[in-house]
Amino acid sequence: MNRRRAVSKIAIPAILLVLCATVAHSQVTTPQTAPPAQPLPAQIDDHRISIDAQVTDKQGHAIHGLTVEDFKLLDNKQPAKILDFRETDARTSTTDPVSVVIVVDMINTGFQVVAREREQLGEFLKQDGGRLGHPTSIAILTEKGLKLEKVSTTDGNALLTSLNGANSDLRIEGRDTGIYGAADRLEWSLGQLSQLAAFEATKPGRKLAFFISPGWPLLSWAGLDATTKERQWTFKSIVDLTNGLREARVVLYTINPFEIGRTNTFYYQNYLKGVSKVNDAEYADLGLQVLATHTGGQVFLTGMDIKGELNQAVRDANSFYTVVFEKPPADRPNEYHDLHLDVDKPATVVRTTSGYYANVPR
Numbered sequence: 001m002n003r004r005r006a007v008s009k010i011a012i013p014a015i016l017l018v019l020c021a022t023v024a025h026s027q028v029t030t031p032q033t034a035p036p037a038q039p040l041p042a043q044i045d046d047h048r049i050s051i052d053a054q055v056t057d058k059q060g061h062a063i064h065g066l067t068v069e070d071f072k073l074l075d076n077k078q079p080a081k082i083l084d085f086r087e088t089d090a091r092t093s094t095t096d097p098v099s100v101v102i103v104v105d106m107i108n109t110g111f112q113v114v115a116r117e118r119e120q121l122g123e124f125l126k127q128d129g130g131r132l133g134h135p136t137s138i139a140i141l142t143e144k145g146l147k148l149e150k151v152s153t154t155d156g157n158a159l160l161t162s163l164n165g166a167n168s169d170l171r172i173e174g175r176d177t178g179i180y181g182a183a184d185r186l187e188w189s190l191g192q193l194s195q196l197a198a199f200e201a202t203k204p205g206r207k208l209a210f211f212i213s214p215g216w217p218l219l220s221w222a223g224l225d226a227t228t229k230e231r232q233w234t235f236k237s238i239v240d241l242t243n244g245l246r247e248a249r250v251v252l253y254t255i256n257p258f259e260i261g262r263t264n265t266f267y268y269q270n271y272l273k274g275v276s277k278v279n280d281a282e283y284a285d286l287g288l289q290v291l292a293t294h295t296g297g298q299v300f301l302t303g304m305d306i307k308g309e310l311n312q313a314v315r316d317a318n319s320f321y322t323v324v325f326e327k328p329p330a331d332r333p334n335e336y337h338d339l340h341l342d343v344d345k346p347a348t349v350v351r352t353t354s355g356y357y358a359n360v361p362r
Helices: 015-026 111-130 156-164 178-200 228-248 267-271 288-295 306-317
Strands: 048-056 071-075 082-089 098-105 131-141 153-155 206-212 250-255 319-326 335-343 349-352 355-358
Touching: 048 335, 071 082, 071 319, 098 111, 098 178, 098 306, 111 131, 111 156, 111 306, 131 156, 131 178, 131 306, 153 156, 178 206, 178 228, 178 250, 178 288, 206 306, 228 250, 228 288, 228 355, 250 288, 250 306, 267 288, 335 349
Parallel strands: 098 131, 098 206, 206 250
Antiparallel strands: 048 319, 048 349, 071 335, 082 319, 131 153, 335 355
């Protein structure tokens, strides 16, 4: 079914007009504690694009020892020239570190579910005596703003103590519900994701962001009646987040804390196609699960075992491949480039950035 025809034709409320301006501003605002973002080495040359890739077998175990000859990269279905290639074992590498940020979403999750999340997250942090395999921090999405640990640590017990002190940041009772509440949650969520990405861009290496969250409202029903101004804002937001997350080397993972059946957890899959035109841009293209898939992360659809799914996701922090390729010239501003990275080995699974935008006006 065509996703553009699958939504109801309902007028967009006036609150979303305010949302367009508010979120666009928040996307370029960094936390006051964060220094100005510095360009990543791989992004200094505008003719080069760098992507990180996870290569595993069907069971999710990392495949090591691949060479550049094993990889084939297509950029808009055309072979791309690979300029640089390396495999990194983050457990031993000191030149290309990997860190983890666990994001607790208190905007889009109810009080009882948050309590269960915190219990299982505590079990994850306390395992192995509280010794974490990679530097880790905690971030919390709240209605009062993004709460972010500025320093990563491998001390899970210390992180748990910090998390237990965040009780005052639970959702505010009595706020708007319905469409107005959904618009608020979308605004807060996207703004704080952008702040998180901007802060992580100031840190070296690759970052895996594990969102314990059902995701924010997709507002898919609003798509057909969106105005030109709304679609322009949505398209710009897609461009900014797509390129910004890749350049910051942030990979998103989502763990839905609800059981399958409570919500339509698969609906986001209608929006996984890259958006190349303003007229095709919809709010649902900014969904958390959609963005996670495009960064090369994973989407866990049920969080009944949050500890187990965190342990599964954190395996990706151990090793990865980096591919640097020559960017072809763009014919127009904000030109979308679809990427497909293939490995010439049987039974392999490759997860990486699904695309990027070229010739983006500064």
